[in-house]
Amino acid sequence: MAMANQPLPREGATTRNAGTFAPPGQPVFRGFNRLGLWTLYMKEVRRFFKVQTQTIWAPAVTTLLYLMIFTLALGGGANGGRMVLGVNFASFVAPGLIAMGMINNAFANSSFSLLGGKIQGTIVDYLMPPISTGELMTALVGAAVTRAVLVGLAVAGAMLLWPGVSLKIAHPWAVVWFGLMGSILLAIVGVLTSIWAEKFDHNAAVTNFVITPLSMLSGTFYVIDNLAPAFQAVSRLNPIFYVISGFRFGFLGQSDIGDTNMAVLHGAIGLGVVNVALGALLYWLLKSGWKLKN
Template sequence: MADQSLPLTGGETPTVNIRATGGFPNPGEPLFRSINRLGLWTLYMKEVRRFFKVQTQTIWAPAVTTLLYLMIFTLALGRGGREVLGVPFASFVAPGLIAMGMINNAFANASFGLLGGKIQGTIIDYLMPPISEGELLAALVGAAVTRAILVGLVVYGAMLLWPGVNMEIRHPWAIVWFGLMGSILLSLIGVATSMWSEKFDHLAAVTNFVITPMSMLSGTFYVISNLAPAFQAVSRVNPIFYVISGFRFGFLGQSDIGDTNLAVLHGAIGLGVLNAVLAVIIYLLLRSGWKLKN
């Protein structure tokens, strides 16, 4: 704080206080010295309330769709006491359906936020608040993962009552880890898709030609050992395969990732590394303003 005399043209010279500008950023230049917890929580709650306000569409409807998958595939492929990995077909397919429902809804939630803002002209609501790019990414991903967990819990609860399905938990760490890593993976892909897309047709293209094939061909309804070697190699490149198989391992204690539990652990580590790399890339894209500030 410095006292300086500023002369006026027609009278006495008052003394006013002028705050020194040292330590302040230039106008328009953001400065973040710590985590803006309030801003992060506010944006997270905004995204949660957005999907929770229409929970019939965002939580209950996906759960019903997943249960329809279970019913159809059980009737079509589970007759005659068919077993896969040593368990009835219904018990084999149920964990994969839970994981698939979780990751699909994580992508759906994360892919709408920024795109909706661009189309509705409210993207400024994401860019102007005093939160960093990391906090913005964390809030969008966190809300998507929250939706995924809610859908997973609803489907799991329904499958507990489903006749012929055994949902005994054998490895809780695998359920938690692969469920979270799968949800975060698809949330990150969803944020990237939301940044890239300029209209809902772009989002629909990614959903129909990338996400849906990756989900359906991830081993949810079969073990990849039934495939030809070339298609097995393709399946092992698909990260969703490890999400589905690892999540199933938590319930069945068996997985087609490999013959040993160590193979499952390697898959878990690989998913964690992939998510970390994707998070860094998307963070850098957010910092650059790619497709957001044009």
């Protein structure tokens, strides 16, 4: 009865039992929220892994069909009579198809996250947790890169089933760098798309009219030396061209951007700069809440 007659604490006041709680509006996590980052990352990974037949294995089968069709149509048969950059056509086109499969799936994964949340009304699940803008961005991009790596491994395994394909690695650093940088590039573009898009048609428009043309015209199936000088110049403005050529250099030791580490290094640095610039833009948009909180 004595406790029942005690006055309630004033707003903002702390009691002995509530003294461990922060005042309203004051962030609890002042530094790096490792648990929150890992939780969101695993949520995104599990989202695509639950349907791995569509998200991982289907791209491997599709890419193998690309290899079969283009090898038979342009390479002179399964064993490949046509030589490009000193190797048979199948071995030439295989690294480019692996890289293309990786970047396309990185974009597909990251472009759905926030857009799906906006359409389904669950965007609050991304905005309310006590994680920083950088942690949110890292989780979304990291999950997309994880899917890209898994798809790349699945595609490479499928490629080995085709006769005449050699995936011997000449420069491991180029395979790792251009594979990761290409995946990060398209993952960032995917998150930017999911912020801008208001419906799935917007996402499909970016896929069909931007990502797919840039991927198909990036030198995956040909060397740009076969193009007219004007079209060569346009190709060199395509960042995906450097992803494909650099990744191919890692396997063959030759590419459209050079046959030495120093020649390819310029493309590697340029790709890293582009990723930093796009990452800064993405961070600013997420921080501002544009089309997410407004």
